[in-house]
Amino acid sequence: MEEPRARRIHSSKEKKIKRKEVLEKKRAIDEVIKTAYAEKDHLSSFPPFRRYDHNGLSVYLESGLGEKLSSSMKRYIQNLLKVNMERPYGPEWPTEEKVKRKEMVSPDARYIIVRQAPDAKVDDISKAEREMCSTCWMGDGDPVVGFVHYRFIVEEDTPVVYIYELQLESCVQGRGLGKFLMQLIELIARKNRIGAVMLTVQKANVSAMNFYRSKLRYVISTISPSRVDPLQIGAEKNYEILCKTFDREAKTKLEVCFICYF
Structure with a gap:
């Protein structure tokens, strides 16, 4: 006994x-x-990333908080999101747009705002290229040409930086700025002992999928629908969740798909 x-x-x-x-x-x-x-200004730890002067483009970055966005900045973000994302979302856009409006001003929302440098040469963004930009900044200060919305959350018991949005005007795309911004986010993650950077991409957004997977080497996460249930949930969903991990534990939980080996 x-x-x-x-x-x-x-x-x-x-x-x-x-x-x-x-x-x-x-x-x-x-x-x-x-x-x-x-930390209210994550840019303060990375002075070299406050400005981008490459490929005929001259812009500078500033930090922002979702709950402190000006009315003009809110309108700009809404307009740019509609221009860039309405087509990839298709019929789902009206519903998704409402969700994004609420996400935009969350107290947890952190922003990197991209503005055209006041001392930029006229040729940096030509008149023709400006006309290509579908969204026009109507607020105070130097013209805004894009933004990143990110947050610090927990996925699979792992702290991650989740990129809710990375949106750029068409006139500044294809010049390395997107990669520059992603490198900054990854540095912010590493400095804060965050295990991974994650984001959601619409399957219909082929150019974005190629950018993250081919150029930046992000992989489809174990929590993405196509990994969780490839035959049912994954086939129904129109998006993938991508990630890049920075330590072994995060890699095991968010990247390595054990089911793939059987």
Whole structure:
């Protein structure tokens, strides 16, 4: 009779130890997220990334908070999203647009705003290229030509930077600016001890999918519908979740798809 009782006591102790480990890990993850959000200007740690002067383009970056966006900035973001994303979303766009309007001003939303440099040469963005830009900045300050909306969240018990939006005017695309912004986000993630950068891409947005997967080497995450349930959920969904991980634990949870080996 003593032996089963001893096993029960041993099992109870193991469960308590396990619970303690789980709680400690959760507290550690929460602290990582809290610390990342406490920094109001993530650009301050990366002075070289405050400006981009390459490929005939001259712009500078500034940080922003979702709950402090000006009315003109909100309108600009809504317009640029509609111009860039209405086609990839197709019939789903009216519903998705409402969701994005709420996401845009969330207290958790962090922004990198891209503005044309005041000392940019006239040839940097020609008149013809300006006319190609579907969205026109109507607010104060130098013209805005794009933005990144990102947040710090937890996926699969892993702190990640999730990019909600990376949107650029057509007149500044194809000049390396998108890659520059993604490199900045990855640096912000690493500095804040974040395990991965993640984002969602519409399957219909072929150019964006090629950009992230071919140029930046992002992979389809284990939590993407096509990995979770390839034959049912994955086939029904019009998007993929991509990621790039920075440590072994994050890679195991968010990149490595064990089902693929069977």
